[in-house]
Amino acid sequence: MCGIVGYIGKKNAISLVVEGLKRLEYRGYDSAGVAIINKSKDLKVYKAEGKIIELEKVIPTNDEIIGNIGIAHTRWATHGQPNKKNSHPHIDNSGKIAIVHNGIIENYRVLKTFLEEKGFSFYSETDTEVLANLISFMESEYHNLEVSVREALIKVEGTFGLAVISSDYPGQIIAARRGSPLILGIGKEEYFIASDVSATIIHTKDVIYLQDNEMVVLTQTGYTIKTLKNEIVEAKIDKVDWDISQMEKGDYKHFMLKEIFEQPTSVGNAFRGRLYDNLSTTRLGGIGMSLSELRKVKKIQIIGCGTSWHAALIGKNIIEQIARIPVEVEYASEYRYRNPIIPEDTIVIVISQSGETADTLAAMREAQARGAKVFGITNVVGSTIARETDGGVYSHAGSEIGVASTKAFTSQITVLGLLAVLLGRMTNMSPIDGMEFIKEIRKIPKKIEKILALNDDIREIAKSMVNSTNALYLGRGVHYPVALEGALKLKEISYIHAEGYPAAEMKHGPLALIDENMPVVAIALNDSIYDKIISNLQEVKARDGQLIIIASEGDKLVKKMAKHVIYIPDTIYALQPILSVIPLQLLAYHVADLKGFNVDQPRNLAKSVTVE
Ligand code: AGP
Numbered sequence: 388m389c390g391i392v393g394y395i396g397k398k399n400a401i402s403l404v405v406e407g408l409k410r411l412e413y414r415g416y417d418s419a420g421v422a423i424i425n426k427s428k429d430l431k432v433y434k435a436e437g438k439i440i441e442l443e444k445v446i447p448t449n450d451e452i453i454g455n456i457g458i459a460h461t462r463w464a465t466h467g468q469p470n471k472k473n474s475h476p477h478i479d480n481s482g483k484i485a486i487v488h489n490g491i492i493e494n495y496r497v498l499k500t501f502l503e504e505k506g507f508s509f510y511s512e513t514d515t516e517v518l519a520n521l522i523s524f525m526e527s528e529y530h531n532l533e534v535s536v537r538e539a540l541i542k543v544e545g546t547f548g549l550a551v552i553s554s555d556y557p558g559q560i561i562a563a564r565r566g567s568p569l570i571l572g573i574g575k576e577e578y579f580i581a582s583d584v585s586a587t588i589i590h591t592k593d594v595i596y597l598q599d600n601e602m603v604v605l606t607q608t609g610y611t612i613k614t615l616k617n618e619i620v621e622a623k624i625d626k627v628d629w630d631i632s633q634m635e636k637g638d639y640k641h642f643m644l645k646e647i648f649e650q651p652t653s654v655g656n657a658f659r660g661r662l663y664d665n666l667s668t669t670r671l672g673g674i675g676m677s678l679s680e681l682r683k684v685k686k687i688q689i690i691g692c693g694t695s696w697h698a699a700l701i702g703k704n705i706i707e708q709i710a711r712i713p714v715e716v717e718y719a720s721e722y723r724y725r726n727p728i729i730p731e732d733t734i735v736i737v738i739s740q741s742g743e744t745a746d747t748l749a750a751m752r753e754a755q756a757r758g759a760k761v762f763g764i765t766n767v768v769g770s771t772i773a774r775e776t777d778g779g780v781y782s783h784a785g786s787e788i789g790v791a792s793t794k795a796f797t798s799q800i801t802v803l804g805l806l807a808v809l810l811g812r813m814t815n816m817s818p819i820d821g822m823e824f825i826k827e828i829r830k831i832p833k834k835i836e837k838i839l840a841l842n843d844d845i846r847e848i849a850k851s852m853v854n855s856t857n858a859l860y861l862g863r864g865v866h867y868p869v870a871l872e873g874a875l876k877l878k879e880i881s882y883i884h885a886e887g888y889p890a891a892e893m894k895h896g897p898l899a900l901i902d903e904n905m906p907v908v909a910i911a912l913n914d915s916i917y918d919k920i921i922s923n924l925q926e927v928k929a930r931d932g933q934l935i936i937i938a939s940e941g942d943k944l945v946k947k948m949a950k951h952v953i954y955i956p957d958t959i960y961a962l963q964p965i966l967s968v969i970p971l972q973l974l975a976y977h978v979a980d981l982k983g984f985n986v987d988q989p990r991n992l993a994k995s996v997t998v999e
Pocket of ligand 1: 692693694695740742743744747792793995996
């Protein structure tokens, strides 16, 4: 979603903040802008609709843009159209204060009316412009930017990650957060503020993750962090443990393709150090629960959105099968407003790649408010979910840039498999089965490599789908959520309407859609329900549906039914989804690429959905 970058130091700010914005492009945006205070202590603001390249076109190359302090923003529209007028930075009526803001000011209408009565006028439809003028109003009373920002934020209901500069205070950036992530990057005689470490990692790996209701004052010589109640905070400096190379595409055409190809490593990282051969089980140190506490778990609720929700459905299937513990899966956005029942001895697991998804955070807080034990499966170290849960497991997928989640998904389901075994070995699972899981999971990275070697064949198959307007994805059991995930991938990046179904449901309605123009992608592997799904697929075939089947190596029967077959290696049931989803990721990728779409930044979507 929206991105923020700010710089104060000795270098020229504009090039640094624009470069930082480029590193945030992957989050998705529809306009961009920058504000600097130049050598003459004038505030200069430049904005453009569209991509950062459009912004660069409107930034002059003369001396008026030379200055050591700047803030910049990429906007994903919430209030008002994605145009230049609504894009950030917003300035107050005096033209001295500029602000960039992520989040939503919920009481902006009340504040706007109040300010209009005081004589302020507004030029955009945004809540952020209201905040700029509220700070301006406070400034007329306090004549101290830090105090004015604090007093304004005290009046605000809603969420914010923001940065403010003023030409009256040419040596200060004030930044604050509540609900929207913000980090402080600490360089050598220079400081950065950003919504995401990706924007600043090239300059420094020393960061402070600001907490909710904290505010930081940055100058060229240092920083002070305080709460919105004006109490000094001694914040810990963290080291970012990943590298800039993760932010580069290398030889790949798109980040999504690179991330698909990283899965042998990312899945390996998700289970490395977590297999416990001696006891044929797994260990997940971060959960924050002792084995005796885990033994008492009677029920699990798993919450997430989008791809993470699909991972949760797979987790349900595997945990129930291996550990015989009932699992409920909920959309985070529904959970919060549903007055959820959380019985005693229930653990709540929130799954989120980013650890910042607003709906998931709200659901997590709702469960915590009800006294539930909540732990998180997240990818981003230091994210809000990682910090606010009682315990958690990092999925260790590495930085994921493509909006369409791929390697984060396979890492999530790897972690859920480890959890299923941990719980199962305390209840229902024999040491022999535990050891079989361990042996099999170690073989998974090689098996993924084997599937990736089919990349060219899958591109050929993708050609048959390029002109389709609809597609169906079918699976049963643990592959039903994989079918949902395959359909989501196709929708997100190729804009082809696609639906996932449990294969047996076809005859209850969707079969009516089948004709010779309908591609039907099905997962039919060698497992206990193989015969059942084959019958379902015969029904599709009988109506001329164009079957693309993901099948187990050596299966000759499917060859006779399908237009295309993609063979994948065998593994145990609990690990099959890690393999079966990979051809679907590649298929979606190639369809979108063949259609010439911006695969990494699909229209209307953002990488991290930080609004409800
Ligand atoms: C997946 O391809 C998506 N872009 C999206 O559904 C995503 O999984 C969802 O927004 C949840 O994000 P999270 O895992 O960061 O919470």
